[in-house]
Amino acid sequence: MKLLKRPLEAWGMFLIFALIVVIGTASFFIKWMPPLASNRISIDQMMNVLFIITGIFFVLVQGLTGYFIWKYSDQNKERSTYIPGSYALEVTWTLGTAIILAVLGIWGVKVWKKTVIQAPPPNALQVEVVAQQFSWSFLYPGPDGVFGKLNPKYISFLNPLGIDPKDSAGKQDVWTKDDLYLPVGKPVVLRIRSLDVVHSFFVPAFRVKQDAVPGMTISTWFIPEKKGKYEIACSQFCGRGHYTMRGTCFVVSNVRFQKELAHLRKEDEGE
Ligand SMILES: [Cu+2]
Incomplete structure (x- = not known):
């Protein structure tokens, strides 16, 4: 007491x-x-x-x-006992x-x-992820599944990934900025790079976090299992606009995914 x-x-x-x-x-x-x-x-x-x-x-x-x-x-006033070691x-x-x-x-x-x-399943979708201050670009291959050549000399505001306009394999590649589309249930390999400083690609809902290091391409893969809208954040302090470096990942049905890519491809052709 x-x-x-x-x-x-x-x-x-x-x-x-x-x-x-x-x-x-x-x-x-x-x-x-x-x-x-x-x-x-x-x-x-x-x-x-x-x-x-x-x-x-x-x-x-x-x-x-x-x-x-x-x-x-x-x-x-109770005193503790002194124990020199045990x-x-x-x-x-x-x-x-x-x-x-x-x-x-x-x-x-x-x-x-x-x-x-562990290696991703062979049928995995490949997406290039390019980080730069302060946005994310995503590049999807055309229906052939092959990416066209990328060359830093073509990098510009309208072509942040440096898609080589002379390479026919790249003709049908499409890219999006800050919005990543993924088909539900299909394994996806993200090949992550950076154009400037170290960033980190983070989608909390997927438990995916991978640094984007200039001069390196780092792959990570996972399977998005639920349709929905998920936040993408940069989790490496990368400059004054770090807090604005966010995107949205839309996990949609495969049909909707193909439609979305076809739509982007048409927009590209219209240019
Ligand atoms: Cu960043």
């Missing part, structure tokens, strides 16, 4: 901290990530387990720290942590292999 006798300020502080933890945790779970809309469920599974493990230790360590502060504060305790928490980290590490490598390293 002696433990409960504390001035009002102490109880006030305790309530404020408890409230911050509860509201923080709740809003994190409500507003953190949009519902998964791709095949990358293994990332969510791993995240959830990580949150549970770190959550348990967070509450345990912070709770104990708070309890000891409360218990041995100067209001209460071999058994040291071994337990060192080994325990090492085992948890090793299991998470091995699991992480497996998830990485499954989502990123």
